[in-house]
Amino acid sequence: MRPRLRTWQLLLLPAGILIALFYLLPAVVNLVLAFSDMDYAFDYRFVGGESLVRPLADPMFGRILRNTAVYVVATLTLMNVGFALLLALLTTEVPDRIGGAFRVLWLLPRSTPSVVYVLMWFFLLDPTDYGLVNRVVGAAGGSSYDMLTSHPWVVVVLLNGCVGASMGMVVFTAAIKSIPPPLLLAARADGASAWQRIRYVTLPAIAWPVMFVTVYQTLSLLTSYEYILLATDGGPFYQTEVLSLYVFHNAIADFELGYGAALSLGLMAIGTVVALVYWRVFGLGARSAPPRIEVDE
Amino acid sequence: MVAGACTSAPEETGGVRLTAWTIGPEPSSYTRKSNLVEGAARLNRGLAAAGSARRVDLSVDFATTSNDAYARKLVFAFASGNAPDIVCGGHELVGQFAAVGRLAPLDRLLAARPAFTGDFFPVLWDAVRHGGRIYGVPQDNEVRLTYVRRDLLRRMGWTEAAVRELPDRVAAGAFTLDDLAALAEQAVARGVLRPASGIWHRTRSGFDWFAFLIAYGGRLQDPVSGRLVVPRRATLDTLRLFDRLTDRGATPAGMMSYPDRTVYAGFVNGNVLAYLTGGSWHKLEWQGAFDISEAEFDAEIGTIAIPSGRRGQPPVSVSHPFACMVSASAPDVELAFRVIERSIDPDLDVAHALGSSHLVVRQSSGESPAYRRDPFLRRMIQLLRFTHFAPNHTALIRLQRILYDAIRGVEVGVLSPEEALAFVEAVAQARLGDDVVVE
Numbered sequence: 001m002r003p004r005l006r007t008w009q010l011l012l013l014p015a016g017i018l019i020a021l022f023y024l025l026p027a028v029v030n031l032v033l034a035f036s037d038m039d040y041a042f043d044y045r046f047v048g049g050e051s052l053v054r055p056l057a058d059p060m061f062g063r064i065l066r067n068t069a070v071y072v073v074a075t076l077t078l079m080n081v082g083f084a085l086l087l088a089l090l091t092t093e094v095p096d097r098i099g100g101a102f103r104v105l106w107l108l109p110r111s112t113p114s115v116v117y118v119l120m121w122f123f124l125l126d127p128t129d130y131g132l133v134n135r136v137v138g139a140a141g142g143s144s145y146d147m148l149t150s151h152p153w154v155v156v157v158l159l160n161g162c163v164g165a166s167m168g169m170v171v172f173t174a175a176i177k178s179i180p181p182p183l184l185l186a187a188r189a190d191g192a193s194a195w196q197r198i199r200y201v202t203l204p205a206i207a208w209p210v211m212f213v214t215v216y217q218t219l220s221l222l223t224s225y226e227y228i229l230l231a232t233d234g235g236p237f238y239q240t241e242v243l244s245l246y247v248f249h250n251a252i253a254d255f256e257l258g259y260g261a262a263l264s265l266g267l268m269a270i271g272t273v274v275a276l277v278y279w280r281v282f283g284l285g286a287r288s289a290p291p292r293i294e295v296d297e
Numbered sequence: 298m299v300a301g302a303c304t305s306a307p308e309e310t311g312g313v314r315l316t317a318w319t320i321g322p323e324p325s326s327y328t329r330k331s332n333l334v335e336g337a338a339r340l341n342r343g344l345a346a347a348g349s350a351r352r353v354d355l356s357v358d359f360a361t362t363s364n365d366a367y368a369r370k371l372v373f374a375f376a377s378g379n380a381p382d383i384v385c386g387g388h389e390l391v392g393q394f395a396a397v398g399r400l401a402p403l404d405r406l407l408a409a410r411p412a413f414t415g416d417f418f419p420v421l422w423d424a425v426r427h428g429g430r431i432y433g434v435p436q437d438n439e440v441r442l443t444y445v446r447r448d449l450l451r452r453m454g455w456t457e458a459a460v461r462e463l464p465d466r467v468a469a470g471a472f473t474l475d476d477l478a479a480l481a482e483q484a485v486a487r488g489v490l491r492p493a494s495g496i497w498h499r500t501r502s503g504f505d506w507f508a509f510l511i512a513y514g515g516r517l518q519d520p521v522s523g524r525l526v527v528p529r530r531a532t533l534d535t536l537r538l539f540d541r542l543t544d545r546g547a548t549p550a551g552m553m554s555y556p557d558r559t560v561y562a563g564f565v566n567g568n569v570l571a572y573l574t575g576g577s578w579h580k581l582e583w584q585g586a587f588d589i590s591e592a593e594f595d596a597e598i599g600t601i602a603i604p605s606g607r608r609g610q611p612p613v614s615v616s617h618p619f620a621c622m623v624s625a626s627a628p629d630v631e632l633a634f635r636v637i638e639r640s641i642d643p644d645l646d647v648a649h650a651l652g653s654s655h656l657v658v659r660q661s662s663g664e665s666p667a668y669r670r671d672p673f674l675r676r677m678i679q680l681l682r683f684t685h686f687a688p689n690h691t692a693l694i695r696l697q698r699i700l701y702d703a704i705r706g707v708e709v710g711v712l713s714p715e716e717a718l719a720f721v722e723a724v725a726q727a728r729l730g731d732d733v734v735v736e
Contacts, residue, residue, distance in 0.1 A: 040691075041397035042376040059723045127551050128559050149551025149709055236553060237706030253365065254695050255372060256728075 033261035040255035051262035068243040072221045079161020080217040084168025092176045109163045118230040121159055152232050152240045159227050168213045175206040211282045222271050243267050312352040313629045317383035320360040320367045325581045328649035330359035336640025353632055375399045382627035388424040388618045392689030395427040401623045401630045402430040416659045424618040424686045433620035434637045437655035440614045440680045441505055444572040447599045452489050467601040470609045477604055481547035484570050495547030497560055498573040502701035504687040505574040509535040511685055512613040513606035518688040525690050527725050527735045536707050536714035543708045553705045577677045581654040600676055602683045616684040692732040699724050
């Protein structure tokens with residue numbers, strides 16, 4: 001008699017197939033490629049660990065690691081968590097209709113195609129008199145300013161953050177709205193100021209979502225390069241070239257597929273280490289409470 | 298399809314379905330597609346007239362994406378077995394794809410047509426040669442040059458005679474890159490132009506940047522070993538030129554981050570003295586985009602070769618011939634070749650050149666009255682005597698990018714010319730290994 005799949009196995013099957021196809025298989029292919037010197041000819045030649053140690057001899061690799069750290073930390077703290085938290089706090093302090101409308105506005109960048117979104121930024125920041133910002137500055141008597149060259153990180157962080165902050169804003173808003181109203185009412189009755197209510201009631205109550213968004217966005221930022229590619233292409237002169245973009249440039253622009261795979265293996269290793277550090281520092285294991293309902297088959 | 302059934306295998310009778318990819322990216326080069334379509338139609342008519350039942354069913358894709366994106370698409374198409382049968386693009390594709398056996402050699406077919414082969418400007422065959430064999434048929438040529446605003450020169454006090462003599466002074470090596478830089482600085486200093494509006498240039502990587510290495514006396518490839526060359530002295534001089542241009546306010550530090558449209562508008566609207574890295578195709582592109590008449594263009598915009606970096610030495614131009622190649626996996630290599638052959642009939646060659654500001658590739662096309670009457674194209678042909686081709690080397694694109702990065706680093710002020718040279722040497726050797734030699 002043929003063994004029949006149990007219900008839980010059937011339920012897990014679609015997710016299992018997706019994970020195998022889109023997570024495990026690419027990781028295995030990447031691992032295999034990382035031990036080759038495959039280029040645009042697509043001929044596989046095993047070179048052992050040669051590609052893996054190549055970053056050590058790459059004059060730009062140290063700079064790219066530093067850039068990656070700057071990008072992730074700045075975008076995460078200032079925008080994806082910091083600004084998202086500010087948006088959530090402010091829009092839940094005002095009447096719901098106004099707060100809701102404001103949050104919808106902040107979701108617009110996320111629903112705009114990336115290329116269109118970046119073109120809008122170019123329209124704003126064009127370094128000549130054609131740029132909207134420079135037109136305003138010019139009308140006020142100032143001279144044109146080239147933000148993309150003089151402060152590329154500011155542009156990259158803002159450009160990414162205005163999209164990234166919306167996710168945290170939604171999650172934090174939901175968490176704030178789920179705080180039992182009596183807690184906030186009691187704080188008000190005790191004479192707590194707005195800041196004190198946020199500091200002693202709201203923030204402790206939403207600590208878990210904040211940690212989740214921090215972990216999720218860190219890993220997401222480590223692998224994201226789309227907006228940087230479109231806005232600065234890593235420039236000027238490697239100033240905004242992050243590791244994921246460097247992988248793209250090597251693997252896809254220069255077709256150094258073996259080296260690109262080795263670099264992305266490094267990226268995966270960094271992501272894993274960061275996730276483990278977060279697990280430890282945030283005590284995520286302890287915070288993951290066991291289920292309160294047991295289901296017997 | 299003109300007639301006959303479609304099959305994907307070569308046959309003595311019936312139709313052969315062929316695919317072709319070509320690229321502008323500028324829309325004015327659409328004749329690259331229409332000439333292939335017309336070439337297939339002419340071939341089919343010729344086959345019918347000769348009583349043959351063979352026919353070609355050709356579908357052509359015309360790309361308007363960047364050349365880099367087009368090359369990437371081709372790499373994946375070849376790797377996945379979905380490459381078109383006819384591949385048209387910059388001649389550097391020959392070096393890239395012939396080296397790994399993706400292209401069919403055409404020597405035998407060309408040798409059987411001496412009149413056709415001998416009608417091309419001979420130097421163009423060098424651009425489509427790899428490892429001693431020919432893998433493509435040139436489709437058009439162009440020259441890279443410097444555009445200068447004549448109206449601004451006049452405003453600076455130049456006489457009409459001096460304005461008109463400038464191309465000859467450049468050709469004689471009497472007007473160098475240093476002179477052009479000084480002129481731009483002077484224009485800014487005297488208030489003729491706004492700061493950083495003296496000399497603008499292209500903003501992306503490309504073979505154009507190597508023109509300056511040649512202008513300063515460097516060479517790009519060792520003819521004996523075939524390895525690419527980083528000429529240390531010429532590279533440093535090039536980096537010092539761009540350092541000077543930005544440092545003294547002739548060129549904006551952030552030039553490389555300017556959108557193309559902004560760059561072109563700045564020059565064409567008369568706000569910038571010189572566009573350093575222009576191409577012959579820009580004339581029609583700008584006329585179309587900015588609505589400039591022939592008379593206005595001639596009165597206001599002049600063309601010169603890229604001046605030499607060394608006084609008394611000839612100036613420089615670089616050319617990037619466009620060629621059509623046949624995939625090694627094409628169902629019928631000979632028929633694909635014959636489509637290409639007819640697509641470059643002299644009348645189609647001329648029509649494409651006139652319609653897109655490119656240069657003809659056949660000598661008989663050059664004799665066409667319409668072509669000879671075009672004063673702009675006549676000037677472009679004269680620049681061909683200074684031209685250089687990109688080496689057909691698989692690592693060229695990577696070296697291009699390294700040089701581009703170094704120039705960008707100097708312009709934004711994060712590298713001195715000496716540091717940028719050290720960067721070029723270190724990164725070229727780390728990434729290109731034995732493919733490059735620093736001398």
